[in-house]
Amino acid sequence: MNYNNRLRSEILARGGEFIATGNLIHDMVSKKWDNPTGAFNIALKNNLVEMSVADDWKEARKEWKATGNVWYIPLADDATEVLPEPHRSSHPHYCVCGHPIAWHFEIENTENGRVEVVGSEHIGFWMIVRHLVENLEMDPEEVTQERVQEWVKESIKSMKAEWWWSQYGEEFEEWFTAIREQDLILNVRDGPQYYDNDTRRYEYKKLIRKKGVGTRGTNDFQMPSIVWRWNHPDNDKTAQINTTGYPNRDLWNDLQMFYFNLDKHNAKIAEMHQERQDRIEQVIEERRLADEAQAQREREQRARAEARAERIRLERIEQQRLLDTAFERTCSEWGIVQFSAEDGRDDWEQDFLLKMIGKINSMAYISEKQKQRVIKIINREDEPATEKQLAYIRALGGEPNPNLTKRKASDMIDQLKNPQNSVLAGEEEE
Ligand SMILES: [Zn+2]
Numbered sequence: 001m002n003y004n005n006r007l008r009s010e011i012l013a014r015g016g017e018f019i020a021t022g023n024l025i026h027d028m029v030s031k032k033w034d035n036p037t038g039a040f041n042i043a044l045k046n047n048l049v050e051m052s053v054a055d056d057w058k059e060a061r062k063e064w065k066a067t068g069n070v071w072y073i074p075l076a077d078d079a080t081e082v083l084p085e086p087h088r089s090s091h092p093h094y095c096v097c098g099h100p101i102a103w104h105f106e107i108e109n110t111e112n113g114r115v116e117v118v119g120s121e122h123i124g125f126w127m128i129v130r131h132l133v134e135n136l137e138m139d140p141e142e143v144t145q146e147r148v149q150e151w152v153k154e155s156i157k158s159m160k161a162e163w164w165w166s167q168y169g170e171e172f173e174e175w176f177t178a179i180r181e182q183d184l185i186l187n188v189r190d191g192p193q194y195y196d197n198d199t200r201r202y203e204y205k206k207l208i209r210k211k212g213v214g215t216r217g218t219n220d221f222q223m224p225s226i227v228w229r230w231n232h233p234d235n236d237k238t239a240q241i242n243t244t245g246y247p248n249r250d251l252w253n254d255l256q257m258f259y260f261n262l263d264k265h266n267a268k269i270a271e272m273h274q275e276r277q278d279r280i281e282q283v284i285e286e287r288r289l290a291d292e293a294q295a296q297r298e299r300e301q302r303a304r305a306e307a308r309a310e311r312i313r314l315e316r317i318e319q320q321r322l323l324d325t326a327f328e329r330t331c332s333e334w335g336i337v338q339f340s341a342e343d344g345r346d347d348w349e350q351d352f353l354l355k356m357i358g359k360i361n362s363m364a365y366i367s368e369k370q371k372q373r374v375i376k377i378i379n380r381e382d383e384p385a386t387e388k389q390l391a392y393i394r395a396l397g398g399e400p401n402p403n404l405t406k407r408k409a410s411d412m413i414d415q416l417k418n419p420q421n422s423v424l425a426g427e428e429e430e
Helices: 002-013 024-030 037-049 057-063 125-135 147-188 226-233 249-260 261-333 349-363 368-378 387-395 406-417 418-429
Strands: 064-072 103-111 116-117 189-194 201-208
Touching: 024 249, 037 057, 037 116, 057 064, 064 125, 064 147, 064 349, 103 147, 103 368, 147 226, 147 261, 226 249, 261 349, 261 368, 261 387, 368 418, 387 406
Parallel strands: none
Antiparallel strands: 064 103, 103 116, 189 201
């Protein structure tokens, strides 16, 4: 309040008039509107005084306020389609000062009810202040220079957008809807690579292209994403739907260009999709063949393992058979009866025979000397044939003399087992 009070006294001291607070007061006392200079400013002053009740500019200008109505009509467009009466038939496209305008700000004289149109340069701040306080019931304390500028900016923004949509809105909506999906697929750039399990190769992650590549209008121009620029949800900073409220010229041109080439873009997308599908099918087929080969290898491995197991089983059976028959076979080969440790005459021989039986049963190595020693012990010349020898001879079909020695009994067993050998041996002897 101290600040406002000080400003108020300053203004009063200079002969100014206090109508609002804040920074606005500095404009209030600025020379531009007290004593306008420049042809258009002077023309504005003169024409406004002419249309006012008061004859003096200082008083007359206060009779005017903004109504809040604004129309935007580009200079090349026909204003009569947009402007209402009385402006349509007074001076469309021109300010009260005579300067050509696109922005038509409506002002009203509250003393005589006259409505007029001025451009954005000549909508006086005080007119806006009165509009804000009187029409929008804003607290005068809150009316600042920034607030007035904001009002002008917002009016311009919303009016430009409104004008643009009235002109192109329908086409924009239709075309944007038509290209939305394709834009997000094609107007992209390569990001980092990743391994794709479906295509079994490294693919580029596709990122939205936010900046164009090349020169717009040339064939190799790669436009930035239309969706990104217009209303992409991740683009809270520059999406034009939020900033200006309508697409800028580049966006509008790119949309048209993209829409008119939509068939080409669809073909491109179909081709990309087909390439990927082909690749995936190829991968599936390769995988199937690999699986098949793997299954075949496993079948062969199983068969080999089974064959090996069978061979080992048979070998073990054979080995067992050999072990089971080792003693019988060895005795037969050596031409002696099957014996036991009891056949030894003394401890040493019995111990020796026991060891040899062990070796024979486990098919361990036996030296020639040991073999001969066993035979000598079992076939002792000076001893009568054992009951076992006699029984064996009878079992082989022989008729043993009860007085046979061990040695003779052994020869007879040999003869009975191998009659041919004995014949040959007999012939040699003769
Ligand atoms: Zn003007």
